[in-house]
Amino acid sequence: MIADPIRFLLDFTALFAVYLMLSVSLNLEYGYTGLPNFGKVLFFAGGAFVAGSVTARLVAPWAGINLAEINYSIENVKVAIAVSKYFAQNPGVAIGVFVFIILLSIVVGALLGYVASYPAIRLREDYLGITLLAAGELLRIIARNYEPLICGTLGVTIPNPFAWMGIRAQELAQIALMLSAAILVWVFVEKLARSPFGRMIRAVRDSEIAAAAMGKDVVKARMTSLVIGSAIAGLAGALYAFYTGAVHADDYVPIRTFLVWVMVIVGGAGNNAGAALGALAYVTMDRLIAQYKHYLAVPFDVNYLSYVFLGILLILILMYRPEGILPEKPSRTIDFEKVVKRIEGVKEEGMLSKLLKKFRRS
Amino acid sequence: MIRIDILLDAVVFSNLLVLMSIGLTLTYMTLKIPNFAHGDFVTFGIYTTYTMYRLMSISPYMTLPAAFLASGSLALALYLTVFRPLSKRGTSIVGLMIASIAIEIMLRSCMHIYADVMTRATPPNVFFRGFIIRETFWISLANVKLSGLLIASTALVIGLVLTLHLLLTRTKFGVAMRAAIENPGLASTLGINVGLVYAVSWFLAGGLAGIAGAILPIKLPCDPETGWAFLLRVFAATILGGFSSIYGAVLGGYIVGFAEVVGIYLLSLPPINLSTAYKPAISFTIIVVTLLIAPRGLTAVNWRAVAAKLHLVKGGVSK
Numbered sequence: 001m002i003a004d005p006i007r008f009l010l011d012f013t014a015l016f017a018v019y020l021m022l023s024v025s026l027n028l029e030y031g032y033t034g035l036p037n038f039g040k041v042l043f044f045a046g047g048a049f050v051a052g053s054v055t056a057r058l059v060a061p062w063a064g065i066n067l068a069e070i071n072y073s074i075e076n077v078k079v080a081i082a083v084s085k086y087f088a089q090n091p092g093v094a095i096g097v098f099v100f101i102i103l104l105s106i107v108v109g110a111l112l113g114y115v116a117s118y119p120a121i122r123l124r125e126d127y128l129g130i131t132l133l134a135a136g137e138l139l140r141i142i143a144r145n146y147e148p149l150i151c152g153t154l155g156v157t158i159p160n161p162f163a164w165m166g167i168r169a170q171e172l173a174q175i176a177l178m179l180s181a182a183i184l185v186w187v188f189v190e191k192l193a194r195s196p197f198g199r200m201i202r203a204v205r206d207s208e209i210a211a212a213a214m215g216k217d218v219v220k221a222r223m224t225s226l227v228i229g230s231a232i233a234g235l236a237g238a239l240y241a242f243y244t245g246a247v248h249a250d251d252y253v254p255i256r257t258f259l260v261w262v263m264v265i266v267g268g269a270g271n272n273a274g275a276a277l278g279a280l281a282y283v284t285m286d287r288l289i290a291q292y293k294h295y296l297a298v299p300f301d302v303n304y305l306s307y308v309f310l311g312i313l314l315i316l317i318l319m320y321r322p323e324g325i326l327p328e329k330p331s332r333t334i335d336f337e338k339v340v341k342r343i344e345g346v347k348e349e350g351m352l353s354k355l356l357k358k359f360r361r362s
Numbered sequence: 363m364i365r366i367d368i369l370l371d372a373v374v375f376s377n378l379l380v381l382m383s384i385g386l387t388l389t390y391m392t393l394k395i396p397n398f399a400h401g402d403f404v405t406f407g408i409y410t411t412y413t414m415y416r417l418m419s420i421s422p423y424m425t426l427p428a429a430f431l432a433s434g435s436l437a438l439a440l441y442l443t444v445f446r447p448l449s450k451r452g453t454s455i456v457g458l459m460i461a462s463i464a465i466e467i468m469l470r471s472c473m474h475i476y477a478d479v480m481t482r483a484t485p486p487n488v489f490f491r492g493f494i495i496r497e498t499f500w501i502s503l504a505n506v507k508l509s510g511l512l513i514a515s516t517a518l519v520i521g522l523v524l525t526l527h528l529l530l531t532r533t534k535f536g537v538a539m540r541a542a543i544e545n546p547g548l549a550s551t552l553g554i555n556v557g558l559v560y561a562v563s564w565f566l567a568g569g570l571a572g573i574a575g576a577i578l579p580i581k582l583p584c585d586p587e588t589g590w591a592f593l594l595r596v597f598a599a600t601i602l603g604g605f606s607s608i609y610g611a612v613l614g615g616y617i618v619g620f621a622e623v624v625g626i627y628l629l630s631l632p633p634i635n636l637s638t639a640y641k642p643a644i645s646f647t648i649i650v651v652t653l654l655i656a657p658r659g660l661t662a663v664n665w666r667a668v669a670a671k672l673h674l675v676k677g678g679v680s681k
Contacts (some may be wrong), residue, residue, distance in 0.1 A: 038454040038463065117654045126396050127653055129459050130601070133398075134594050138646045145639040258467055261460050300478035304471035311468035315444055315461055318453055 002291055014175050016283045017182035018240045023263040023275040024182075024189045025232035028260075031195055031269035032330070033225040034205030036125045039116060039132025040260050042139050043230035045252035046112045047105035047237025049139075052247030053149055053154040055101050059083045059159065062093070073151040083159035091164040098161035102238050109234015111205050113227040121222055136254055143249035155248035156240055168299060178239050185232050190272045192228070199331055201225050202270075255307065262310050268324025281311075365454040370512055374581060376619025377515035381574035382592060383599040383611035384526070385567035389437075390544045390605050393449055395458045397439070400596060401589030403568045407433045407575025409473060413480070415495055416488060416503045419532020422495050422576055423514055429576035430569040435509050437568020438561060441464055445564075448559070466590065473586035491586070495579040511580045518573060523612055526566075530608075539563070591642075595622065598645035602652050611657035613660060618648055 027348035065088035087094035120131040268274025407429040477490040499510040530536040542549040542559040599618040603610025629636040
C-alpha cells in the first residue's frame, strides 16, 4: 500500500533523475578514469548553492524589493515568495533566469572540479580522495557559517521558476525536465565513453605509465574527466535545489557521496547501465523506507539501519563480485564485415582494395 | 601576547590528535590506504568510556584499558573480516578506501542507533548525545591551574610514544614489524609472520584511538559524529608528518593542534573577527599546502637542501 501513489511516483522520478546524473558522472570519473572522487557532494552542493544564493537575489530588484533595506538571511522566504509571484506574471523572465542559473551551476561545478583537483591530481589516488572529501566538508562548514552565501543555518528558500503554470502542470514540467536532463547526461557520457577520449581515459585508468608512454597527457585526461563529471554534478545540484525549493547546508553531507559510490560499485563501475541500475535500486529503497518507516516500531531512525545495510552490501560486492552486477564490457569496435563493404564500395583501384583482394585470396 | 590557557588548551588538543595520528599512520603503513573509519574507533572509545562512566560510575581515567581493548578489538576484527580478505583478493587502493568509507558510515550509524536506544532506555536526565564528563582533578602550579586532562593526556602521549619506540627498536617483534612494513615480501621470506604483524598494527591503532576517545568527553561535548569530525585534522597531521613514520605523526599532531587552537584564537580577535566555526579550514589549508609544497610530508623533506637553497647554510649541500 502506498499512501499517495502520484506523489510517490513524482518524488521517485525526480530523485532518480538527480541520482542518475550523479552516478553517471561518478562512473565517468571512477569507472572510466579511475579517479577516487570522494567529494562528489562538493560539486553537487556547488550547483545547489548557486541556485540557492543567486536566483532570488538576481530577480529581487525587478520584483520591487530593495535587498539593501532588508536582512536577507532572515527574510529570504518573503523575498522568494515575492519573486515567485513576479515569475508567475513574467514567464519569459522566469524561463530566462532558470536557464541562466542552470548554465551558471554547470560552470561553477566545472570550476570547482578544476580548483579542487589542482593540488592533488598529480599525486596518488589516496591523497586525491582525502583532499576531495575534506573540500566537500569544508564547503558545507563555510555554507553553514557564512550567512551571505545560503543564509547560514537557516537555509534559503528558492523562488519557483515554474510559478506561471498550473499547480500540477508545473510539477510535471519540472520532473519531465529533470528526467530528460538526466537521460541527456546519460547519453552524453555513454557517447563520450565510446569516443577516442573514452578509450584514452580507460587507458589512463588501466596503466598510467603505458598511456603516458603512448604520448597521452595523463594529468590533463584526469582533470578533463573530473571537470566534466563535476559540471554534471553541478547541474544535478541546481535541479535538485529547484525541485526541493530550498537549500540547507546540512543536506550536503559526505553520506551523499557514499550513496553514489554504492550505486556505481554495486551497479557496475565502467558500465553506464550499471550506474543507472544502481541509482534505480537505491532510489527505490530510499522511497520505500520513507513510505513505511512510520509503521516500524523501532527505537531509532531506520535510515541508520539502511546505511548499515548499504555498507555491508558494498563490502560484499567488493569481495564477491568486484565488477558489479553489470560488469564493464569491452569497448565496441566496428563490425569487420562493415569495414570490408565500405572498402569494396570504393570504386577506384587504390592500395586499400588491392590489399583487400590479396587478403581475400589468402 | 597569547594567553597561557590557550596554549595549555592547544597542548591537550594536540595530545589527542597525536594519539589518533599515530594509529592512522600505523594502519596506513600496513595496507597503504588512509583508513577513513579511524575517527569512528575514537567514537567507539568515547561510548565505551561514557557507558561505563554513566552506568557504573567509573572515572574516565580508570576506563582507559577498557577503551583501549574495545577499540583495539574493533579495529582488529574489521581488519580480519574486511580489510585482509579484500587485500588478499587483490582489491585496488580505491576499492579498499571505499570499503573503509563504508565501514566508517556503518560504525557511525551503529553509534547513532546505540545513542538513540540508550537515550530511551535510561532515565530522562541521562543523555547519550552532546554529553561531557566532568574533570576529576586539578593541580595548581605557581599561578596556573593544570587540569587532570592536560596532565593525563601529556603523560599518555609521552608514555605511549616511548613504549612504541622501545617496541619498534628494542624488541624482536618490533624489528620484525618494521621489516614487514618496509618490505612485506622479503620479510615473509625471512620467516616473519606478516599477517600477525599487520593484525597487531591494527589492534594498536584502534587501541590508541580508543584511548584518545576515552578522555575526549572531558574536553568537549561528544556525540556519534565526534570521531568523524576529528578525522580531517588527523589526516592533516598524518599528511604533514609524511604518513610513513610515527614520529612524523607526533610532529604533525602538535603542529596541526597548535595551528588550529592558537590560529583560530588569533583569527577570532578584533581585526579579523573570524567565527571559530571555521576551525577545520586551518587543517584543510595545511593539507593543501603540504600537498603543494612537500607532498611526502615534513619527515621526507631534505632539510639541508632546503637550507642551502635559501642560503641559510654556507657552502651548500655536500652530497
